[in-house]
Amino acid sequence: MYLLRIEQPDDEARLKDWQHVHNVIVPPAAMSLHDVRERVRRNHLEVAYLGDVLVGCTTVRPPTHDTATATVIARVLAEHRGQGFGEELYARGLEQARTLGAEVIETVVLAANEDGLRFAQKHGFVEIERYVLPGETAEWIDLRLA
Numbered sequence: 019m020y021l022l023r024i025e026q027p028d029d030e031a032r033l034k035d036w037q038h039v040h041n042v043i044v045p046p047a048a049m050s051l052h053d054v055r056e057r058v059r060r061n062h063l064e065v066a067y068l069g070d071v072l073v074g075c076t077t078v079r080p081p082t083h084d085t086a087t088a089t090v091i092a093r094v095l096a097e098h099r100g101q102g103f104g105e106e107l108y109a110r111g112l113e114q115a116r117t118l119g120a121e122v123i124e125t126v127v128l129a130a131n132e133d134g135l136r137f138a139q140k141h142g143f144v145e146i147e148r149y150v151l152p153g154e155t156a157e158w159i160d161l162r163l164a
Contacts, residue, residue: 022103022107023067023068023069024107024110026062027054027058027063027064027075033051033055035072036064037051038072039065039074039095040075042095043128044093047156061077061080063075066094066107073095073103074093076090076108076110076111077089080118081115081118081121086119087121088122088123088124089125090111090115091126094107123162125138125143125160126161127161129148129158135159138161139161141163142164143161143162143163143164145159145161146160146161
């Protein structure tokens with residue numbers, strides 16, 4: 019039995035941990051620590067540990083005044099996948115999004131992240147768009163919870 023410890027990144031060490039997980043899983047969108055500090059002001063971020071071992075992180079982009087859509091992203095480092103951590107992080111993010119008033123839930127996955135895409139589809143997400151950002155080569159997939 020494991021006990022996953024999930025915390026908001028409210029100090030430098032946790033911000034760096036969130037940054038590390040994000041950058042390992044989505045290297046085309048690697049973020050600086052400054053970027054993470056900006057993101058934590060707009061979104062609900064969390065970082066997950068198994069004891070003292072970094073396991074993953076989450077992002078919940080809340081609905082805005084003009085849309086009831088929230089984005090929920092759960093990231094688990096490869097060496098910790100298949101142990102239920104993603105399930106726990108995703109369920110927690112989904113609950114947070116709904117508490118924030120979300121009526122529609124979306125996620126975004128780097129197309130090269132086959133594990134992430136499989137996880138999203140397993141949890142009822144369906145693809146709504148594929149795209150490459152201007153000036154970049156990485157393909158992204160937006161998905162919506164059916």
